Amino acid sequence: MEDGNIGMFINYEHANHVYNVTVERRENEFFITYDNIEYTVTAQEIKPGQLNVNLGDRMIKCMISEGEDRKYVFINGQVFQVKRVELTGRRKTEKKETDLNSPISGTVVSVKTKEGESIQKDDVIMVIEAMKMEYLIRAPYNGLVKKINFKEKDQIEIGKLAAEIERTKED
């Protein structure tokens, strides 16, 4: 089984803005990408929630705590309340539907289906690349492809609907 290095897409919401970040960890180093800039940092949790993050010569000092539905971030004397959002409204439950909104801003690498085609649940519709990672948009249910909103090499923005699928009635 693969157990190499793993990256993570995270959407942070603050004051009605959504910030799309990736983070990869490799032992003591973290690689964070935001707004097309990669930050390589080391970090230390001095005590629970208190982080010192070394970014080159500079030290980011911050305190994070978890509330019921949000995180509180104390940094440079200011407090920010940040929620981690699933842009598509999905919840992390055992059984969940995938959906057709792009979870990241990126480039459409390929489109695997056509308008008018029949498609099965979990079939790949579109591959989006962002920050060196690929993301697959899959069919959330069996259905008919009514519209594909992006073509290869298009820029797709976070939250945008990639395609529309007319759901097949099941009984």
Added chain:
Amino acid sequence: MEDGNIGMFINYEHANHVYNVTVERRENEFFITYDNIEYTVTAQEIKPGQLNVNLGDRMIKCMISEGEDRKYVFINGQVFQVKRVELTGRRKTEKKETDLNSPISGTVVSVKTKEGESIQKDDVIMVIEAMKMEYLIRAPYNGLVKKINFKEKDQIEIGKLAAEIERTKED
């Protein structure tokens, strides 16, 4: 299966003295016995290691932390270093030998064997009662009862050898 209230014998060592304590928990109440006095208290761990213990009107405030082989207790501005000891030198490992020293000071309720008798590992040799709890001294190995040091109704002190068993050679 029984899962009622459970009591605990603990031996605390401090400055070469051993203090023999029992504690029983019943929901929010703790019953502690030491030196034949029972203390009924409620308690609250305000933050990790910081205890407020209500003993009637009085509040015992104390801070406890765990070192490698001892606990540190801060109380009324003083610090005490206390070890929890198995008086008999037993270690809490998966397989361990029981032994013949009394882990408590108490009264011998009954003696289940006689000098000269053969005995099997885990057979009960003696029953000791202390602070309303019974404790069984069992044979740590198969052998021959050479000497029984206490008889019914005798007072036995903590750490005293209850009996001597000559071990049967096994090969």
Added chain:
Amino acid sequence: MFSKVLIANRGEIAVRIMKACQEMNIKTVAVYSDVDKHAPHVHLADESVSLGDPTPSESYLNIQKIIESAQKVSAEAIHPGYGFLAENPDFAKACKDSGIVFIGPSASVIKHMGDKIEAKKTMQKANVPVIPGYHGDKQDVSTLVHEGKKIGFPLIVKASSGGGGKGMRLVKTDDELEQAIEGAKRESKSAFGNDSVFLEKYIDKPRHIEFQILGDEHGHIIHLFERECSIQRRHQKIIEETPSPMMTPKLREQMGSAAVAAAKAAGYTNAGTVEFMVDGHHQFYFMEMNTRLQVEHPITEATTGIDLVKWQLKIANDMELTVKQQELTQHGHALECRIYAEDPAHGFLPSVGTLSKVEFPQGPNVRNDAGIEPDFEITPYYDPMLAKLIVSAENRTESINKMIWALSQYVVLGVTTNISFLAQVLEHPEFQRGNITTHFLETFFKDWTGGKKGELPVDALIALAVYDAMHTQRQELVRFKEADPHSPWKHVGRWRMGT
């Protein structure tokens, strides 16, 4: 000295009083309502008594329950703190009647000073300047107009039973007067069922400056200089300082003497505060006397070296006030900021919730008087003041810089606080110049919505991402990835697989 004192309060002031008691080897008793069962003041006390229902009238305002609590634990004295029962003469009397020492002035002084019109009359007799005005019983319009003209303009018409601006009129010229009086009377009648009004000179560029008083039972009364408390929102002080940036040695001498005269006229004992309004021409007027310890007492302690709470206890125990007026001096400058659980960007709406992190700034001449600790829940039952931050330094500039630094180190997570707001007030050029009046906040911070633009800094994003990556188990990652192709977890192309 007392051997056991009950503190009939909660929060930071209960904590502060208990610590003074501990230093003096006095046992302390906390009282607490159900929501305060795990509050810091309960943790600190030697004993504690439950008051039950958190509704103030059923708990911290309930005279009977508190007296019974004190009797139950055999407390010899009760310290009321501030707020709640601190200025309730019935409580002071109930203590006395039960043979318990009330730590404060006598019930009759509290009652007398609590009646603002009576208090002003007493001050006038003692030649303490009061705001020119008419507080008479004759309420016919022509008398009021006649008296108003004697006072001069601008003046204010206020409802006697008033509050919250109802039945109040600002009158700038002679010819507006009659109409304003009639309007105020109508409004007062419908709001309070009473059309009685009074007239007062309107103060231009008003500053709120108060003098701390200590008096013993042996006839000694001293003042401990001024506190400037002009930074207020809705009559609620949020930043206090001493010395006042507008004070001169001469004015201090005059106001201090007036404060002592006021206290003497009232027959005052124990700690109290004489509040004055000072106008742009250094004219000062008696406003009212607070017959209790003040929230902002620590800045006086920081600059004079006097411990007011210990003196309250000593005086209540009949000890003589050995501090002499002429020996007192002010050292340096002190500031206090009140830390509230409220949202200054949304009308100072109180914020409730459980505190997930609390870290106080620590450093030389930084004092934290706090009634909070991590995991404590802030409920809507009581005043949302969480703590006070007090700093002192050699002069006002250094004091402000130290406060701004200390606020930047102040961590309270779990509720919204006014900490950033306080820092921005301190950073305001007019504040730094000392040009402050009681209108300061409404002038410069009326529609404050957070000041600096509300964008999440990149540093915060980096820290969050690191935190989230640290707190996600590798196994969890792999499991997510395996089970759910749509999970946010992905293998990253750049790195090779394997170890």
Added chain:
Amino acid sequence: MFSKVLIANRGEIAVRIMKACQEMNIKTVAVYSDVDKHAPHVHLADESVSLGDPTPSESYLNIQKIIESAQKVSAEAIHPGYGFLAENPDFAKACKDSGIVFIGPSASVIKHMGDKIEAKKTMQKANVPVIPGYHGDKQDVSTLVHEGKKIGFPLIVKASSGGGGKGMRLVKTDDELEQAIEGAKRESKSAFGNDSVFLEKYIDKPRHIEFQILGDEHGHIIHLFERECSIQRRHQKIIEETPSPMMTPKLREQMGSAAVAAAKAAGYTNAGTVEFMVDGHHQFYFMEMNTRLQVEHPITEATTGIDLVKWQLKIANDMELTVKQQELTQHGHALECRIYAEDPAHGFLPSVGTLSKVEFPQGPNVRNDAGIEPDFEITPYYDPMLAKLIVSAENRTESINKMIWALSQYVVLGVTTNISFLAQVLEHPEFQRGNITTHFLETFFKDWTGGKKGELPVDALIALAVYDAMHTQRQELVRFKEADPHSPWKHVGRWRMGT
């Protein structure tokens, strides 16, 4: 002002200096050895540079590494703290040669004051009293005997290269003198390879009283009154206070003037301390000048309101000292206790280990200057001082009571500390009367073994039992019980089974 300062130190003093820098908006750089990678001073700094090997000569005493660190991060100035390189003239010179401001006096002043015989000669010229003695080059016995008789008895013979009592003799009468000189010379020769000795009057009932000095680069020098530091163990101060309980206004005036004269004679700039020995007749003698910030500087800050570290930074930045001697006064009384990781019951043996809990006392006029935090490991590499506790109050009695209370709230678990010892010193009737000399500890606490009897109080047993019961899972209990009839877990007869 500097924009970036490197602090060439560790522990509480590095933390204290960094906080002063933060208030002044100066960026801070920490240096740290391998064992200090997670030390509080590193956590606090804006940047940090590793020095590697924890051996002092390879880290905090390594001039080259520290200069290189400062250059690497472009620090404009270095604060040496106390100890390590603080009084090393080569370091001050190396800073200057590298274009870095050394925050302290010039290399030549450090060097001059570091030579104790030279320093005394300078003081004599400036009419600052020094202990009568002979420090001459003529070392033949007859000259020494002649000089000794001039000094009078009792006197002390000391090895010039001496230390630790080697080559030292107390001479009470004329006829013991020659033999004592010969003995001291022999011992000195064998211990230090040098038989040079000096003679000094023996001081009866000696008190260690020092005066704080501040001088700028523009010719202003002031003193900030005295500190009494007589409570010492093996010449290590552990409790300091100001004002001294033996001080009179007249003596303070004389000693203060002498201290300023001493600093002027030395051409002193920045913060420094003039140490005097005072005998039972209020005669005072110059001992030495410490050309740096002192461990006990906070008690001067507490009583004068002056921030010495901020002034060090300002003076090093060429600013003028605006604090005037005549404006300075002492407010109240302050005490400092040094918290050491050591076992006073066993010869003050240093204690090492990981700190499992650290909680500082908090309250008005309680200051914690600390270089520790939970989980930090105390290693044998450096001085075992963990922190300093400073309190101030209206007078000495209240200050002592506050300190005793604060010590009772001071939690350091994981190593043995001197906290109980300090409390017992403060509780000693002779200390409380102010009857202290440098012999105090060896007189009253020579064979201290913990004072109160070492029995574990019942309260501790109760708390331990509750703690252990709380932290044992029910499932664990049942499992233990089932699996092991000899486990300490038993069903209790009294209660019924079931829910």
